[in-house]
Amino acid sequence: MGRFGLPGAQAASTPASAGENPAAPAPHAAPLQSLASPPPPPMPPKPAGQVKGAPPSQLDIRLRLHSRLIEELDLAKLDKLDEKDMRREVMSLVADFARAERMALNTADLQELGASIYDEMVGLGPLEPLLKDDSINDILINGPYQVYVERRGELELTPVRFRDNDHLLRIVNRIVAGVGRRIDESQPMVDARLQDGSRVNAAIAPIAIDGACVSIRKFSKKPLTLEKLVGLGAMPMAVADFMHGAVKARVSTVISGGTGSGKTTLLNALSAAISHGERLITIEDAAELQLQQPHVVRLETRPPNIEGKGEIRQRELVKNALRMRPDRVILGEVRADEAFDMLQAMNTGHEGSMATIHANNPREAIGRLEQMIAMGGLAISPDAMRQQIASAIGMIVQVMRLADGKRKITHVTEITGMEGQVVQMQDIFTFNRTHTDADGTVHGEFRATGLRPRCIEEMQRRGIAYDMANFDPTRVLGAS
Numbered sequence: 001m002g003r004f005g006l007p008g009a010q011a012a013s014t015p016a017s018a019g020e021n022p023a024a025p026a027p028h029a030a031p032l033q034s035l036a037s038p039p040p041p042p043m044p045p046k047p048a049g050q051v052k053g054a055p056p057s058q059l060d061i062r063l064r065l066h067s068r069l070i071e072e073l074d075l076a077k078l079d080k081l082d083e084k085d086m087r088r089e090v091m092s093l094v095a096d097f098a099r100a101e102r103m104a105l106n107t108a109d110l111q112e113l114g115a116s117i118y119d120e121m122v123g124l125g126p127l128e129p130l131l132k133d134d135s136i137n138d139i140l141i142n143g144p145y146q147v148y149v150e151r152r153g154e155l156e157l158t159p160v161r162f163r164d165n166d167h168l169l170r171i172v173n174r175i176v177a178g179v180g181r182r183i184d185e186s187q188p189m190v191d192a193r194l195q196d197g198s199r200v201n202a203a204i205a206p207i208a209i210d211g212a213c214v215s216i217r218k219f220s221k222k223p224l225t226l227e228k229l230v231g232l233g234a235m236p237m238a239v240a241d242f243m244h245g246a247v248k249a250r251v252s253t254v255i256s257g258g259t260g261s262g263k264t265t266l267l268n269a270l271s272a273a274i275s276h277g278e279r280l281i282t283i284e285d286a287a288e289l290q291l292q293q294p295h296v297v298r299l300e301t302r303p304p305n306i307e308g309k310g311e312i313r314q315r316e317l318v319k320n321a322l323r324m325r326p327d328r329v330i331l332g333e334v335r336a337d338e339a340f341d342m343l344q345a346m347n348t349g350h351e352g353s354m355a356t357i358h359a360n361n362p363r364e365a366i367g368r369l370e371q372m373i374a375m376g377g378l379a380i381s382p383d384a385m386r387q388q389i390a391s392a393i394g395m396i397v398q399v400m401r402l403a404d405g406k407r408k409i410t411h412v413t414e415i416t417g418m419e420g421q422v423v424q425m426q427d428i429f430t431f432n433r434t435h436t437d438a439d440g441t442v443h444g445e446f447r448a449t450g451l452r453p454r455c456i457e458e459m460q461r462r463g464i465a466y467d468m469a470n471f472d473p474t475r476v477l478g479a480s
C-alpha cells in the first residue's frame with residue numbers, strides 16, 4: 001500500500017501501455033455527471049515510440065484518473081468556482097471513479113487521493129505527478145499531446161496528455177502569473193522559476209508552431225555532492241580530491257561544458273570546498289545554486305518589464321557585488337560582457353571566484369571569453385585581454401555529456417600564463433574514450449598527463465594534502 005493507498009493488484013490490472021489511449025475512460029466506468037463538458041475532440045495520433053519505465057504504477061493510475069477528470073470536467077468553469085465547491089466537486093468525481101474502478105479504498109485513502117488529485121487540478125495539472133517524482137530531472141512538453149521526461153540521462157516519452165492547447169496554455173499562464181510575469185502573443189517566450197526552485201521556459205504561438213512548448217529543469221532537493229558524482233562515474237576520487245583542494249586553495253575556476261552537461265551541478269559540488277568563514281556572493285539569471293555556507297548573498301538578474309525598461313543584467317550585478325566586500329564571487333554562467341568584470345574580480349583580491357561557461361573544450365572556453373569581452377566594446381587590446389584571462393583564471397574543468405547520456409569530467413586543465421600572445425594551458429587529468437559498445441555505452445579511462453600542476457605548491461603552503469602518486473600517467477585512476 002503506497003502513498004495513495006492504491007493496492008498493488010489494482011495497479012497491475014490497469015496498465016497504461018503505449019498502444020492504449022491512457023486518457024480514454026475505462027469502458028465500465030460510470031458517467032460523470034456534474035460539470036460535465038461536451039465530449040472532447042478525438043485524440044491526435046499517438047507519437048511513435050514505446051513508453052518506457054514499465055510496470056503500471058500508482059503514477060499510471062493517477063495519470064489515468066487525471067486525464068479522465070480533465071476530459072469530464074469543464075476546467076474553465078472549474079476555475080471560477082470557489083475553493084470549497086471545487087474541492088467538493090473533485091472529491092465526488094474521484095469517489096465515483098474509485099467505485100467504478102472497484103478500487104479498495106477506505107475513507108482516509110479516498111480523502112488522500114481526492115486531495116492529491118485536487119492539487120493537481122488547481123496546481124500544475126497533469127504536470128504535478130511528474131514534478132513530484134524525484135527520479136525525473138527534466139520535463140519537456142512539446143504541445144499538449146507529447147510530454148517527455150529525462151531520468152538518469154535518458155529521455156522517455158510519457159503517457160501524460162493535456163486536453164488541448166488551451167488547457168496547456170492555462171497551466172503555462174498559471175506558472176508565469178505565479179511569478180508575476182506574463183506570456184502572450186506580444187511576448188511569447190518567458191523564463192520563470194517555480195516556487196520549489198525549478199526553472200521553466202515557456203514558448204507559445206506565434207513562435208511555437210505546434211502548440212505551447214514548456215521545458216522544466218527540476219530543482220533537485222538534494223544537490224549532487226562530489227562524492228555522489230564520483231559514485232556516478234563522473235570522475236575518479238583522485239580527480240575530485242584535486243579539484244576540491246584547488247578550490248580550497250583559492251584557485252579561480254571556470255567550469256566549461258555544453259547545455260545540460262552538468263556545469264551548474266559541478267560548480268555547486270565544488271563550492272563545498274570553500275570555508276565557512278568566507279563571504280560569498282552568487283550571481284545568476286535564475287537562482288539554482290545551493291551553497292551550503294552560512295554566509296551567502298544571492299543576487300539574481302531582472303528581465304525588462306513590458307515596456308522594455310528596468311532590466312538589470314549580470315554585468316551590473318558583478319560590479320555591484322564587488323562593492324559588497326565579497327571574498328569570492330560565484331557567477332552561475334558567464335554569457336556576455338560581465339566576463340570582463342568577473343576577470344577583474346579574480347585579479348583583484350577575489351581569487352577563488354568561480355563561473356561556468358558554454359564551450360566544448362578548455363581552449364574554446366578561453367576563445368569564448370575573449371569574444372564576450374570584445375563584444376562589450378571596451379578599449380582593450382587582444383593582448384591585454386589575454387593577459388587578463390591568463391592571470392585571472394587558474395583552472396578550467398571541462399564537463400561533457402557523452403553519447404550514452406553519462407556525464408564526465410573530461411579535462412582538468414591548468415592555466416599557466418602567457419607565451420608570446422597565447423594563453424598557456426596544460427591538461428592535468430583527462431578522460432580518454434577507448435571504445436563504444438554496440439548498445440552505445442561509451443568506455444574510457446581517467447589518467448593524469450604526468451604534468452605536475454603549479455597550484456600544488458599553493459595547496460601545500462595551505463596544508464592541503466594531496467597524493468602525488470595520482471600524477472603518475474601510467475596509473476589508470478578510474479575506468480568505465
Ligand SMILES: Nc1ncnc2c1ncn2[C@@H]1O[C@H](COP(=O)(O)OP(=O)(O)O)[C@@H](O)[C@H]1O
Nearest residue numbers: 137229232234258259260261262263264265407
Ligand atoms: N555526473 C552526473 N550524473 C548524473 N546526472 C548529472 C550529473 N551531473 C549533472 N547531472 C544532472 O544533469 C542535469 C543537468 O545538469 P546541470 O548542472 O544543470 O547542467 P548545465 O549547468 O551544464 O546546464 C541536472 O538534472 C543534474 O542533476
Ligand SMILES: [Mg+2]
Nearest residue numbers: 263264265333
Ligand atoms: Mg547550468
